[in-house]
Amino acid sequence: MTQGRDDIEGLIALMARLPGLGPRSARRAVLHLISKRGQLMAPLAEVMADVARNARECARCGNISGQPVCAICEDPKRATGEICVIEDVADLWAMERGHAFKGRYHVLGGTLSALDAIGPETLRIPDLLTRVESEGIGEVILALNATVEGQTTAHYIAEALEPMGVSVTSLAQGVPIGGELDYLDDGTIQAALRARKAF
Amino acid sequence: MTQGRDDIEGLIALMARLPGLGPRSARRAVLHLISKRGQLMAPLAEVMADVARNARECARCGNISGQPVCAICEDPKRATGEICVIEDVADLWAMERGHAFKGRYHVLGGTLSALDAIGPETLRIPDLLTRVESEGIGEVILALNATVEGQTTAHYIAEALEPMGVSVTSLAQGVPIGGELDYLDDGTIQAALRARKAF
Ligand SMILES: [Zn+2]
Ligand SMILES: [Zn+2]
Numbered sequence: 001m002t003q004g005r006d007d008i009e010g011l012i013a014l015m016a017r018l019p020g021l022g023p024r025s026a027r028r029a030v031l032h033l034i035s036k037r038g039q040l041m042a043p044l045a046e047v048m049a050d051v052a053r054n055a056r057e058c059a060r061c062g063n064i065s066g067q068p069v070c071a072i073c074e075d076p077k078r079a080t081g082e083i084c085v086i087e088d089v090a091d092l093w094a095m096e097r098g099h100a101f102k103g104r105y106h107v108l109g110g111t112l113s114a115l116d117a118i119g120p121e122t123l124r125i126p127d128l129l130t131r132v133e134s135e136g137i138g139e140v141i142l143a144l145n146a147t148v149e150g151q152t153t154a155h156y157i158a159e160a161l162e163p164m165g166v167s168v169t170s171l172a173q174g175v176p177i178g179g180e181l182d183y184l185d186d187g188t189i190q191a192a193l194r195a196r197k198a199f
Numbered sequence: 200m201t202q203g204r205d206d207i208e209g210l211i212a213l214m215a216r217l218p219g220l221g222p223r224s225a226r227r228a229v230l231h232l233i234s235k236r237g238q239l240m241a242p243l244a245e246v247m248a249d250v251a252r253n254a255r256e257c258a259r260c261g262n263i264s265g266q267p268v269c270a271i272c273e274d275p276k277r278a279t280g281e282i283c284v285i286e287d288v289a290d291l292w293a294m295e296r297g298h299a300f301k302g303r304y305h306v307l308g309g310t311l312s313a314l315d316a317i318g319p320e321t322l323r324i325p326d327l328l329t330r331v332e333s334e335g336i337g338e339v340i341l342a343l344n345a346t347v348e349g350q351t352t353a354h355y356i357a358e359a360l361e362p363m364g365v366s367v368t369s370l371a372q373g374v375p376i377g378g379e380l381d382y383l384d385d386g387t388i389q390a391a392l393r394a395r396k397a398f
Contacts, residue, residue: 007246007249007250007253007254007265008250008254008263008264008265010246011243011246011247011250014239014242014243014246015243017239018228018231018232019224019227019228019231020219020220020224020227020228021219021220021228024381025218025219027289027292027381028218028219028289029217029218029219029220030250031263031287031288031289032217032218033217033247033250033251034250034254034263034288037250037251037254038251040213040216041247041250041251042248042251042252043213044210044213044214044247045244045245045247045248045251046244046248047206047209047210047213048210048232048240048243048244048247049241049244049245049248050206051206051207051210051229051232051233051236051240052232052236052237052240052241052244053241054206055206055207055233055236064207064230064233065207066206066207088230089230090226090227090230093226
């Protein structure tokens with residue numbers, strides 16, 4: 001009966017599969033959990049099991065929640081006629097932390113990639129076009145990452161939306177608040193310079 | 200009913216309490232878990248709950264296992280008359296990965312510290328003295344970290360063991376000054392164990 005030791009090794013192996021944790025940090029995390037098994041490990045296991053059971057993609061926007069349609073899509077206060085298009089749920093959370101956007105979202109689930117055979121259907125782009133029509137959307141805000149893939153995808157979506165007469169905008173590019181020029185990459189500085197405005 | 204979203208936020212908050220994970224890496228880990236909720240998240244939650252329920256300190260050596268007495272202490276092949284004293288379970292695991300030591304362990308659970316009011320009783324040092332007598336131990340190997348605290352503790356234990364006529368050795372070669380066992384590769388630990396010398 002060495003069940004407990006096998007369990008601990010199994011737990012370390014599973015933890016080591018999380019992004020940002022290697023074998024060593026997984027061991028440290030597991031020892032920390034064991035030292036706090038009442039206050040931290042047991043509640044963590046329980047909420048993790050709940051989320052594993054209940055989390056699903058929102059049928060409308062692709063956000064992750066415990067309901068078939070997420071709280072943002074269900075919230076009547078957010079029916080502003082604006083949809084913000086983001087690449088993934090992490091970006092949706094980042095937008096929500098900004099507390100600036102009051103409309104609804106559309107999570108693509110990635111970017112177009114011929115190499116990885118990721119086409120418009122994989123990214124729910126047809127769903128986006130359907131929503132723009134059926135939800136009476138006046139503005140689509142493309143909040144895709146400022147990478148080549150993100151911008152290629154943004155251009156594709158903008159073209160697909162053009163015949164629909166909806167306003168298509170994108171997040172302004174420039175120097176982040178508190179950003180120091182010396183730390184910015186050249187592309188950001190170039191974009192900020194191009195978009196300069198009267199002081 | 201936004202239960203699911205609250206659960207996800209709760210999960211992120213708990214994950215962010217693990218060593219080496221901040222809020223951002225906790226969010227990334229949770230999204231990764233959700234994307235693999237069948238293959239990774241559900242099994243991880245289950246084994247974590249098992250370990251939270253069953254893990255305990257070995258009554259004899261302080262190792263963590265699922266049994267009142269751990270597999271190493273129960274293994275008759277390891278009754279070599281040698282006890283290896285380590286600071287914590289991470290160091291025990293590091294010793295085991297070296298596959299060089301065939302005796303049993305004694306986990307102190309830290310180092311002596313006047314500042315933090317950690318005295319010999321807190322560190323199971325009286326238990327160690329009892330074991331040396333009752334288990335017919337011929338050699339105690341002090342495998343404490345090569346830090347000031349580790350070496351202060353080693354000297355204290357060596358003095359306490361002196362009247363008992365047991366051989367006291369320490370890992371010597373290969374452990375770099377200021378080095379911690381858990382950071383060392385397996386070969387270094389093997390070499391240090393082979394080259395151990397009288398303390
Ligand atoms: Zn939604
Ligand atoms: Zn034991």
